[in-house]
Amino acid sequence: MERSLALKLLSHHVHKESLYRHCIATAAVMKEVAAYLGQDQEEWETIGILHDIDFEEIGEDMQRHGVEGYRILKSEGFDDRIALPVRNHNDLLFGVSDEPVDRVLQAADNVSGLVIACALVKGGKITEVTPKSIQKKFKEKSFAAGCRRDMVRRIEPLMDLPTFFTLAQKGIARVMDELGLE
Numbered sequence: 204m205e206r207s208l209a210l211k212l213l214s215h216h217v218h219k220e221s222l223y224r225h226c227i228a229t230a231a232v233m234k235e236v237a238a239y240l241g242q243d244q245e246e247w248e249t250i251g252i253l254h255d256i257d258f259e260e261i262g263e264d265m266q267r268h269g270v271e272g273y274r275i276l277k278s279e280g281f282d283d284r285i286a287l288p289v290r291n292h293n294d295l296l297f298g299v300s301d302e303p304v305d306r307v308l309q310a311a312d313n314v315s316g317l318v319i320a321c322a323l324v325k326g327g328k329i330t331e332v333t334p335k336s337i338q339k340k341f342k343e344k345s346f347a348a349g350c351r352r353d354m355v356r357r358i359e360p361l362m363d364l365p366t367f368f369t370l371a372q373k374g375i376a377r378v379m380d381e382l383g384l385e
Contacts, residue, residue, distance in 0.1 A: 209248075214245050217255065222258060229255075231315075232315055233250060233307060237265060237296045242304070247304060250285055253289055254289050254292055256270070256271070257274075257275060270290060270293065276362040293367055309354045311371070313354045314355050314367070318375050320347040324340075327383070330376060330385065332372050334369045336366055
């Protein structure tokens with residue numbers, strides 16, 4: 204799916220700017236990691252864009268999160284290559300998966316906020332964020348407290364954390380204008 208079409212579908216279901224930007228940031232990390240792992244960049248970016256498509260509609264009911272996203276995507280004609288990772292990223296319902304796309308989505312979903320928080324500390328300048336600074340803030344559990352570090356660490360069978368942090372920063376820097384960063 205073309206990125207513009209995925210964003211159009213997302214904007215039909217997501218109206219909060221912060222959630223919309225979170226989806227863009229997660230997608231940017233997904234795309235960068237897909238390239239590193241030799242996976243389909245467009246497909247993984249689409250998964251990242253759409254991963255929280257149901258979040259506003261479910262009223263933060265985690266017993267429905269992912270399930271409704273799957274339903275929405277299937278009704279829009281998406282196949283399971285896109286719809287299943289969206290459903291499965293709710294580890295509270297579906298546990299953790301060893302599938303690379305699922306590992307990456309759960310890690311990207313969590314690291315995106317951490318990386319953006321690192322940029323905000325630097326006045327919104329993502330270009331001044333380094334993998335080393337991300338690593339340092341990752342160790343501070345009170346910093347970006349919503350970042351589930353255990354989900355970020357699930358990336359480790361695929362790559363080490365410094366590599367992941369490098370890819371995450373690079374991906375988010377590519378969409379910095381859409382995120383209101385410099």
